[in-house]
Amino acid sequence: MNGITIALSKGRxxxxxxxxxxxxxxxxxxxxxxxxxxxxxxxxEHVRLVIVRASDVxxxxxxxxxxxxxxxxxxxxxxxxxxxxxxxxxxxxxCRMMVAVPEGFDYASAVQQGARxxxxxxxxxxxxxxxxxxxxHVDLIKLYGSMELAPLVGLSDAIVDLVSSGATLKAxxxxxxxxxxxxxxxxxxxxxxxxxxxxxxxxxxxxxxxxVEK
Ligand code: ATP
Ligand code: MG
Numbered sequence: 546m547n548g549i550t551i552a553l554s555k556g557r558x559x560x561x562x563x564x565x566x567x568x569x570x571x572x573x574x575x576x577x578x579x580x581x582x583x584x585x586x587x588x589x590e591h592v593r594l595v596i597v598r599a600s601d602v603x604x605x606x607x608x609x610x611x612x613x614x615x616x617x618x619x620x621x622x623x624x625x626x627x628x629x630x631x632x633x634x635x636x637x638x639x640c641r642m643m644v645a646v647p648e649g650f651d652y653a654s655a656v657q658q659g660a661r662x663x664x665x666x667x668x669x670x671x672x673x674x675x676x677x678x679x680x681x682h683v684d685l686i687k688l689y690g691s692m693e694l695a696p697l698v699g700l701s702d703a704i705v706d707l708v709s710s711g712a713t714l715k716a717x718x719x720x721x722x723x724x725x726x727x728x729x730x731x732x733x734x735x736x737x738x739x740x741x742x743x744x745x746x747x748x749x750x751x752x753x754x755x756x757v758e759k
Pocket of ligand 1: 616618690710
C-alpha cells in the first residue's frame with residue numbers, strides 16, 4: 546500500500562477539513578493546535594498529515610512532499626497552481642476578497658479622477674489583476690499580515706484583504722468598497738501522485754466529494 550501525505554494548515558482549514566477526512570475514514574491521532582508535532586499520524590497506517598503555513602500548502606503538494614492538500618483560492622491564485630490538480634471546491638473557510646479604505650476616503654471619486662492609489666496587500670497577483678481589469682492605476686505594497694493598519698498610518702490609501710464578518714474592518718474604521726471575489730478552499734492534488742497512487746488517492750477524493758456541503 547502506498548503511503549499518503551496530506552498537507553493542512555492549523556486553524557480553520559484543519560477544523561473544517563476534519564469532517565471531510567472522517568468521511569474518508571481518516572481520523573488524526575493528535576490535534577495540531579495542542580501538539581507541537583508537524584507530522585501527525587492518523588488511524589490509518591498509510592496516511593499522515595503534515596502541518597504547514599496556509600500559503601505553503603500548494604508548494605508542498607506541487608513538489609510531491611504531500612500528495613494532497615487543502616488551500617484557499619486566495620493562496621492558490623498567488624501560488625499559480627503549477628503541478629496541481631484542483632478537483633474539488635470544498636466550500637469551507639469561506640470569505641470574500643475585498644478592497645477597503647478608511648471611512649472618510651471617497652474611493653469612487655478617486656478612481657473616477659484617475660488618481661494613482663497606493664494599495665497594501667498580501668495578495669499581489671489578485672490585486673494586480675483586479676485593478677488592471679478596472680483600469681485603475683495602483684502602486685501595490687506587499688505586506689504579510691495586518692493589512693488593516695496600513696491606511697491608518699499612511700502606508701497606503703486602500704487595502705485588498707479577506708473579509709468574513711467585517712468586524713476587523715469596523716474596529717479599524719475601514720469600509721469595504723469593492724468585492725473582488727468569493728473565496729473558499731479547494732482540494733489540491735499532486736499531478737504525478739494522482740497517476741502513480743490513483744488507487745489510494747481516488748477513494749479519498751471521492752469521499753471528500755461526497756461529504757462537501759453545498
Ligand atoms: P497565516 O495565519 O499563516 O499568516 P492565513 O492567515 O492565510 O496565514 P488562515 O487564517 O488559517 O491562514 O487562513 C487560511 C485560509 O482560510 C485563507 O487562505 C483563506 O482562504 C481563508 N480565510 C482567511 N481568513 C478567513 C476568514 N476570516 N473567514 C473565513 N475564511 C478565511
Ligand atoms: Mg489568518
